[in-house]
Amino acid sequence: MLVILKRDGQEISRQAAQLIASAVRKKPALTLGLAAGGTMVGVYQHLVTLHKQGSLDFSRVVTFNLDEYLGLPAAHPRSFHHFMQENLFAHVNVDPRNIHIPDGTIRGNYDQYCASYEEAIRKAGGIDVQLLGIGRNGHIGFNEPTSSIGSRTRLKVLSQETLDDNSKFFAPGEESPRCAITMGIGTILETGKILLLATGEAKSAAIARSIEGPVTSAVSASALQLHPDVTFIIDDAAASQLTQRDYYLRVLEMTALLTPDRLS
Ligand code: F6R
Numbered sequence: 001m002l003v004i005l006k007r008d009g010q011e012i013s014r015q016a017a018q019l020i021a022s023a024v025r026k027k028p029a030l031t032l033g034l035a036a037g038g039t040m041v042g043v044y045q046h047l048v049t050l051h052k053q054g055s056l057d058f059s060r061v062v063t064f065n066l067d068e069y070l071g072l073p074a075a076h077p078r079s080f081h082h083f084m085q086e087n088l089f090a091h092v093n094v095d096p097r098n099i100h101i102p103d104g105t106i107r108g109n110y111d112q113y114c115a116s117y118e119e120a121i122r123k124a125g126g127i128d129v130q131l132l133g134i135g136r137n138g139h140i141g142f143n144e145p146t147s148s149i150g151s152r153t154r155l156k157v158l159s160q161e162t163l164d165d166n167s168k169f170f171a172p173g174e175e176s177p178r179c180a181i182t183m184g185i186g187t188i189l190e191t192g193k194i195l196l197l198a199t200g201e202a203k204s205a206a207i208a209r210s211i212e213g214p215v216t217s218a219v220s221a222s223a224l225q226l227h228p229d230v231t232f233i234i235d236d237a238a239a240s241q242l243t244q245r246d247y248y249l250r251v252l253e254m255t256a257l258l259t260p261d262r263l264s
Helices: 009-028 040-052 080-087 110-124 158-169 185-189 201-212 221-227 245-258
Strands: 001-004 031-034 062-065 067-069 129-132 154-157 179-182 195-198 230-235
Touching: 001 009, 009 031, 009 129, 009 154, 009 195, 040 080, 040 195, 040 201, 062 110, 062 154, 062 230, 067 154, 110 154, 185 221, 195 201, 195 221, 201 221, 201 230
Parallel strands: 001 230, 031 062, 031 129, 129 195, 195 230
Antiparallel strands: 067 179, 154 179
């Protein structure tokens, strides 16, 4: 696990976009796992800029999003479909046939639908690079606390903390979704390389428990300790409860000297 400490969200976005861009340049038909949410906005802005400058081609990239709210059609302004369209897909040349986002409008037979999402990932050869945010409660995707570490794509009930965090995005009186379709922790652990991004004090406890705490279903992101290639890219505020900060900085120095590819 590599911990990249940055000053702020801008630096985090630039670093993450740089790593994704390098991966796409190395493998133009990269399978990229994507996340929605505020933390990703800057990353997508940087990727769009690189594309517009002519230095990043998405024409062969295949994408799989982590999750979608149950009950929201793609055109709903709060759906992750809409978020992805607005922030990334409308501005780059990903082939629409290569875009996969769980369908929030499915009804019944959820298991069959979720198995087909897993099958699509397998058929694409697996996810090469997975981008993750993290919830205040340590969720990745919508794998809320107590999610099984071996879980696969499935219907998941959202926790109260997540409902509270989301309520601000919905109009007063508008009911926010109570469930989502999400890749499982087991699905995420099978991806080739993981980049987890976090900013702000509100994420600091979840970050400390994920990186330095025991692996526990109480903090879904702690399961990432079981993955061989995870990079946390976090700002000072999100890193504020880490106890091994000096060590991470020394590792970063040595990484820049010995294996600079991991940083660019
Ligand atoms: C979104 C997702 C979630 C978010 C997390 C952080 O696709 O899977 O796990 O990454 O809730 O959200 P923000 O970035 O809005 O704080």
